[in-house]
Amino acid sequence: MLAIGVLILSPLIAGCILLCCRGDISRNVIVALSSVVIALASIYVFVSGITSGPQFFTFESQIVDVVCTIVGALLSIIVLAFSIKYKNIWAFLLACIQLVGSLFFDLTMASGISVPQSLYFDNLTLVMVLIIGIVGCSICVYACGYMEDFQAIHANEKDRRPIFFAIMYVFLSGMYLLVFSNNMSWMFTGWEITTVCSFLLISYTRTQEAIHNAFRQIIMNMAGGIAFLAAMMYVVVNIHTLNFDAFLHTGVLDPALVLFPVVCFSFAGITKAAQMPFHTWLLGAMVAPTPTSALLHSSTMVKAGVFMLIKMAPLYAVSPVPSLMLILIGGITFCLASFIAISQSNAKRVLAYSTVANLGLIVALAGVGTAEAIWAAIFLIVFHAVAKSLMFLCVGTAEHHIGSRNIEEMDQLFQRMPKLSRAMMIGAMIMFIAPFGMLVAKWATLVTLIDSQQYALIFLMLFGSVATFAFWAKWLGKLAGVSGDPENIEGTVHKSERFAIGLMLVIALVLSATIPLSSAFVVEPYLVYVFGASHVALGPDMLVCASILTVAVAIVMLTGMHGNKQTRHIDAYFSGVAKNADLRTYVGAKGQVYAATQRNFYLDNWFGEARITPIADISTICVIVICFAIAIGHIFGLV
Amino acid sequence: MFFTIIGICIGSVLFALLGYLIGGFVEGCDRRISARMQGRVGPKIRQPFWDISKLFKKEKASTNPSENTYITCALVLLVISGGVFFAGSNLLLSIILSTLSTLFFIMAAYSSRSPFSTAGGAREILQVLSYEPMEYFMAIIFYIVIGSFNVITVSLQPQPLIVYGWPVFIGMLFIQLVKLRKSPFDLSTSHAAHQELLQGTLTEMSGPALAKAKLMHWYETVLMLGWTAMFFLDARPESWIVAVVAAIVAWFLDIWIDNNFARVKWQSMISWCWGITLCTSIVNFIFVSLL
Numbered sequence: 001m002l003a004i005g006v007l008i009l010s011p012l013i014a015g016c017i018l019l020c021c022r023g024d025i026s027r028n029v030i031v032a033l034s035s036v037v038i039a040l041a042s043i044y045v046f047v048s049g050i051t052s053g054p055q056f057f058t059f060e061s062q063i064v065d066v067v068c069t070i071v072g073a074l075l076s077i078i079v080l081a082f083s084i085k086y087k088n089i090w091a092f093l094l095a096c097i098q099l100v101g102s103l104f105f106d107l108t109m110a111s112g113i114s115v116p117q118s119l120y121f122d123n124l125t126l127v128m129v130l131i132i133g134i135v136g137c138s139i140c141v142y143a144c145g146y147m148e149d150f151q152a153i154h155a156n157e158k159d160r161r162p163i164f165f166a167i168m169y170v171f172l173s174g175m176y177l178l179v180f181s182n183n184m185s186w187m188f189t190g191w192e193i194t195t196v197c198s199f200l201l202i203s204y205t206r207t208q209e210a211i212h213n214a215f216r217q218i219i220m221n222m223a224g225g226i227a228f229l230a231a232m233m234y235v236v237v238n239i240h241t242l243n244f245d246a247f248l249h250t251g252v253l254d255p256a257l258v259l260f261p262v263v264c265f266s267f268a269g270i271t272k273a274a275q276m277p278f279h280t281w282l283l284g285a286m287v288a289p290t291p292t293s294a295l296l297h298s299s300t301m302v303k304a305g306v307f308m309l310i311k312m313a314p315l316y317a318v319s320p321v322p323s324l325m326l327i328l329i330g331g332i333t334f335c336l337a338s339f340i341a342i343s344q345s346n347a348k349r350v351l352a353y354s355t356v357a358n359l360g361l362i363v364a365l366a367g368v369g370t371a372e373a374i375w376a377a378i379f380l381i382v383f384h385a386v387a388k389s390l391m392f393l394c395v396g397t398a399e400h401h402i403g404s405r406n407i408e409e410m411d412q413l414f415q416r417m418p419k420l421s422r423a424m425m426i427g428a429m430i431m432f433i434a435p436f437g438m439l440v441a442k443w444a445t446l447v448t449l450i451d452s453q454q455y456a457l458i459f460l461m462l463f464g465s466v467a468t469f470a471f472w473a474k475w476l477g478k479l480a481g482v483s484g485d486p487e488n489i490e491g492t493v494h495k496s497e498r499f500a501i502g503l504m505l506v507i508a509l510v511l512s513a514t515i516p517l518s519s520a521f522v523v524e525p526y527l528v529y530v531f532g533a534s535h536v537a538l539g540p541d542m543l544v545c546a547s548i549l550t551v552a553v554a555i556v557m558l559t560g561m562h563g564n565k566q567t568r569h570i571d572a573y574f575s576g577v578a579k580n581a582d583l584r585t586y587v588g589a590k591g592q593v594y595a596a597t598q599r600n601f602y603l604d605n606w607f608g609e610a611r612i613t614p615i616a617d618i619s620t621i622c623v624i625v626i627c628f629a630i631a632i633g634h635i636f637g638l639v
Numbered sequence: 640m641f642f643t644i645i646g647i648c649i650g651s652v653l654f655a656l657l658g659y660l661i662g663g664f665v666e667g668c669d670r671r672i673s674a675r676m677q678g679r680v681g682p683k684i685r686q687p688f689w690d691i692s693k694l695f696k697k698e699k700a701s702t703n704p705s706e707n708t709y710i711t712c713a714l715v716l717l718v719i720s721g722g723v724f725f726a727g728s729n730l731l732l733s734i735i736l737s738t739l740s741t742l743f744f745i746m747a748a749y750s751s752r753s754p755f756s757t758a759g760g761a762r763e764i765l766q767v768l769s770y771e772p773m774e775y776f777m778a779i780i781f782y783i784v785i786g787s788f789n790v791i792t793v794s795l796q797p798q799p800l801i802v803y804g805w806p807v808f809i810g811m812l813f814i815q816l817v818k819l820r821k822s823p824f825d826l827s828t829s830h831a832a833h834q835e836l837l838q839g840t841l842t843e844m845s846g847p848a849l850a851k852a853k854l855m856h857w858y859e860t861v862l863m864l865g866w867t868a869m870f871f872l873d874a875r876p877e878s879w880i881v882a883v884v885a886a887i888v889a890w891f892l893d894i895w896i897d898n899n900f901a902r903v904k905w906q907s908m909i910s911w912c913w914g915i916t917l918c919t920s921i922v923n924f925i926f927v928s929l930l
Contacts, residue, residue, distance in 0.1 A: 434735035466771045477749030482703040541643035563704025572753035
């Protein structure tokens, strides 16, 4: 339990030190040291936790309760201050409701309720701990080099890096608090810390666009936070507990009693996981510096939402209304977000849509709520966290070296930044193609959906999956292109960036190759713990086949593509009118010289945002409204 | 587990050999029959084998160093995919490996950065977008009807898959045209040069690389014949004859369509394929749940 305390507090301390630290070198040292400490502590907690099995800790502290209340109030006040400064009425109103609501809740309703076992962990928590500790810390290390370049590009602006790093670390603390708490009130504090950290990081550059997008994020997430608060109030009034585990057990026995709070929690999870119609906040969040996108908006914070939904999976298995809500919203989001991603050329937007889509799949699986589904959902979380943050780090570094985050500008990247390109290609392949981890999880998803007869979801998933293939494959094709002899510009990449990208690449590949082990020792025990029995959609033979093939394909992608000396180089075919084949120039009919350029397809008339988004918004809003209507009607005995 | 992997290895080796012989023979027949349909005599049946061996003997020349890695990967993975299928192992594994193989083929096309080849690669992605859902629906119906993804289990059934899976069979026949890049869906490549895209994905490939691409097409054809035959197999030994005849009929139909329809635009390809995929799979789901 001491280690848990270390995990929650040490990022906080590191954050406070970083706030006062203005020199580059001292900052780098502190970040490196604290990252090592946090990562090692996470590994320690993970290993000892897996060997000991799930545990609840008898820990109750009024001091922590008071601190949580104060922190919650402070967070609301920060948002209030921003909303007054930038004159945003909606954020102001929601922050007022939240401030009053949470103070009222903490001081009157929750004061008499005690949760003797406020801290706990199970294997799912431990998986999250490892993601937060290792992925999170690598990204903080990466940020050292990245932010140096970022500041150099924005040289005429104020250096706000101390606050940037401080927020990144406070965020890690918030995440740890969230995953370890069994006390809902503490969970809520962790939840709100992550929301406000995200808000502050999105608004980091203080440009008009950044402020606008930050407010969009905070409005949507505060709506989710208020739903969380409403759920807690209902639980306190009707079940007289703030113990999350007790809530789950009561809910399984009496699904009708917890219908309203489950719908509210689901809504909170959906907003946090940026599901349609709330996906726009995640797209807007891409204006934040790339380490933020990698840490908060792909690997950890958005996972907090699905983390809670997966914890509640046993409830969805017995409660059709919230289950259907998650399945429909998740399924629609997966399919339509994948469609829209085809129409995007901005790399970060493609990654954002892909994140929204994959979270959709996880949300839908949580809604299915069977052991098989949760197996797939946990692996989707793990591989998405690792592979997507790898992609973000690669795109961030590429952006600083080629001056653009547009995929169309990545021509010849394979020659200009060979190692980075290979990392990017492998990261992309892990995201969408067999035999790598993400697709193994999707494969299990498909089998699960057939077994649980979710036919509508099968359609959404399959059409979404081919769209996924389309947008990743054309990106990979762009990266695969080789011609001429452009200058290698990889030498100026910071060491911290190289280290972080290399580490993420290794972790992603090792995890992909060791699925049979992680399934047997980490995920299946969790399923036994929660569902009483573990059932995996894929047999061990298929998992081993996937591992073997993963190793083979990874070796090819890491070491191949060099050609051999006996092969003669020939020029590409230009219908016989090439001027300089390396530069792709040719002589036109009247003797002028043109350069041949190629753009990928974007099928904007089919899959453009303007066409798909209204469909997505209307359908998902209808689902949410109907589910809330049923839940509220149920309270008054109407349904 | 051990037997599965050994089985896939043996299956892959056998598929590499037999697929080569059958694929070449089928290709020879295809050229001959197509020639007759066009009022020509056509080459000898053995001609494709001579072509391939000649291509392998040609000088290695390429526009870029990566191409060979990609095309070799594509070929090897396709052989493994076929090995998985003909070893009677997991149908979904076979499908996802053939998709991976196609991805490598697409990267081979893109790697040259040549206008014709890149456009061919982009169109190949659209072909995948068109045909892939149907493949998965075939596997899903297979699983629902047979109760397993293992291809070998069809040979233990009292009735062939076609009895319950006829709607997806129709869909499969249709998307085979796209998968094998037969006209009207030969968007990404075409056998005849000097069309709007020259040879699309194949434009920049020469010598051994082109030979590997051609071999891929042979193996793909055999795999498609296998998928067709699978629908007609059951526990009775005479069903094997029915299956072979059915595969030949389906293949003949492909050639006939290839020779009688003009290439369509990608919009029509996706609309047609997705439309047929939706119709056949929904009908099949309803049909299966009624029974």
